[in-house]
Amino acid sequence: MARKASNTRKAVVTIAAWSIGFLIFFPILWIIILGFKSEGDAIKTPLQVLFSDWTLQSYHDVQARSNYGRHFWNSVILSVGSTVIALAIAIPAAWSMAFVPGRRTKDLLMWMLSTKMMPAVGVLVPMYLLFRDFGLLDSRIGLVGVLTLINLPIVVWMLYTYFKEIPGEILEAARMDGASLKSEILYVLTPMAVPGIASTMLLNIILAWNEAFWTLQLTTSQAAPLTQFIASYSSPEGLFYAKLSAASTMAIAPILILGWFSQKQLVRGLTFGAVK
Amino acid sequence: MATAHSRTAARLMLSPAVILLLLWMIVPLGMTLYFSFLRYNLLMPGMETFVGFENYYYFINQPAFWSALSNTLILVLGVLCITVVGGILLALLLDQPFWGQGIVRVLVIAPFFVMPTVSALVWKNMFMNPVNGIFAHIAKSLGLQPFDFLSHAPLASIILIVAWQWLPFATLILLTALQSLDREQQEAAEMDGAGWMQRFVYLTVPHLTRSITVVILIQTIFLLSVFAEILVTTNGGPGTASTNLTYLVYAQSLLNYDVGGGSAGGIIAVILANIVAIFLMRMIGKNLEA
């Protein structure tokens, strides 16, 4: 049992931890604050910024550019769509590897992970040309496919580690009870793995939402998600701090909340179960 | 431990994932390999000719290649050093009992969820901008000349931005590992007369090795292909001062329309990544089995 730490020590640690936590969080805090300031105030010194008036003007302006909504929906469709498709492919695959392991299962998993190591840039040219020739450039369908494929190894790995923890006897019991393979996966495995599937889903939505190589290369406007929308501010428009901040806040807020919500599962997921 | 029936079913259900990944690996990579032996420029369609290893020759012999290579390595190693060392220290701190642990955890993890384009833009404009950035304001208030980070120390600035994004990840994983330390083992060591330092060296560090391996593996996968941060901050410049391999290939193929040269660069990037991957897989394979 832990002993009671002295209160002085606890106070020192508290101050240190909060200061560092504040420092790390500060850039995010700062864009949230700047988003509620006028353009004129946003470029002043930090103290002046803090004591200037608050306004929703920048949010109105960003809304007025009107394409924010489209980019937001593109982000939602791309991240949720690619994750759901990846799950549909990965659940049966993970079932196979977790409950009917063969001699090659470990190798297969390692190979899947290794496809994740292939640098995207190595296939940039052919992907670009394929997309161009099939008319998929700037289309959501093409990008959903690519995001599905790049996240598939991680989805399989995560589900595998979660499934491994479900005792095989329960699935055997279902088999003895007369369940077909479909019923076994649908009525027994999936409901039992709901927490694992949910966190896999969350993590992959986050990764897909923030993916910024293929989304930048393969979209321009129609299918462009928020990564592209924000990247457009890298031009001189970036100097409009307040609008940039408001837009950034809107781009990261949904995922930040989702991320906080799932941070525990995130660790297990991203380390493929190697750290619990 | 299964019947022939379930093994057949397993193979069937595994195949979509395997086939898709196999196609994803082979088709584009095969095309890249093929293009890399052609003179192929998007501005001159229909003029493709087979040129053997010429593209590789030119890609490697341009001065930008070597600086891109060293930039890639500096970027990966720099970020790894900062995040691993910083992550360990931060995890040790956060593992102590203090008021508001949950809130601080949430604050620390936040940057990981910020999309790369946003974090790069925020750092570029709100912090590193030599006129209106916070760093410039601080310098001015101290009576110093504001420093133009992205022009004068572009690579270091990008390392800082990327490290900010990945420090939370390292911290969170190491913290989780710390919390799974066997308290009884710690107490036994204490009974055996081991001091704080000895317990850290002989119990905590070995316990953390596995998690550090994982942190290095995962981060390397992502760090080798840092792209968005460079695109929105420096565009690889000034000159090639902050161009990494990923960015160089992008510039060659889609900005200069030199598909052949870009493909050769892509293949070189894949080969380099594989060297790193084999090395890492060995390491992680050993550590993951345990």
Place this chain on the structure above:
Amino acid sequence: MGKITLNQVRKSFGEVDVIPGIDLSVEDGEFVVFVGPSGCGKSTLLRLIAGLEDTSGGIISIDGMDATDLPPAKRRLAMVFQSYALYPHMSVRKNIAFPLKMAGMDPAEQEKRVSHAAKILNLGAYLDRRPGQLSGGQRQRVAIGRAIVREPAAFLFDEPLSNLDAALRVSMRQEISELHQTLKTTMIYVTHDQVEAMTMADKIVVLNAGRIEQVGSPMELYRSPANLFVAGFIGSPKMNLIDGAEADKHGATTIGIRPEHIDIGGDGPWEGVVGLSEHLGSDTFLKVNAGTLGTLTVRASGEVMMHHGDSIRMSPQPGKILRFGADGKAMA
């Protein structure tokens, strides 16, 4: 009906023959226990019968029908697992009804059967709870409930009591025996605990290294074990096995005598020094160092007070000495 016949059933994992070939017949309504040390292949044999593993050879027939290649669901067998294997996300009611739902049974009939099973097993009050909220014994009963609603040809039990504490084990043992009396359905029960085997079985199958050492009723195995392995395995405390000069006197390589068949006192032919005496109240078990005979275990009545270092004389009860030949087999 539930007659199960195994004909030269084999199982190998790769190069390893786990079960080299077994012939066995389980009669309808019989309570058969597979017993043996861990790793003897008893669970594998049960899983072969269940259809959870493929046989490498031989024929399994159920009620005269070849079931060797049938999937588990088609064999009309129900199984109770060591870990209970309840579905944690379903209520007790849904757990018990699951096999009926899979069979596509009419919901009213499902409900009828579930309440009937719940009544037999005293689960009525728990039907809407989740397995996680139940005690070990209650979970065990749910697992049994899930098995009985299907009215299977036979029940298979895979070490069902090994996760329970000692007291609960005894009462569950009795419950399962009573259930067998009520249902009169064939049961095959796997355990490594010879007490469970002795108390529950109509017929015990002693397995060792994938082979059947002996098949018989509990008392047959107790009275006349076919070989040294069965002699040593059945009975608690273990039978005393003596070889050397004393065995030669009986014309055997090894002789066996159970602890309860040795009388102490008087002028018995054997003598020894008490090493350890365990007083259980009703009985006293003595570990006696008997020189060339080795260490003998002797059961005496609870009133006998012996201490470390006491010298005693012992005599085997007439006709209770079992003789074994050089091949380990019992001699007539």
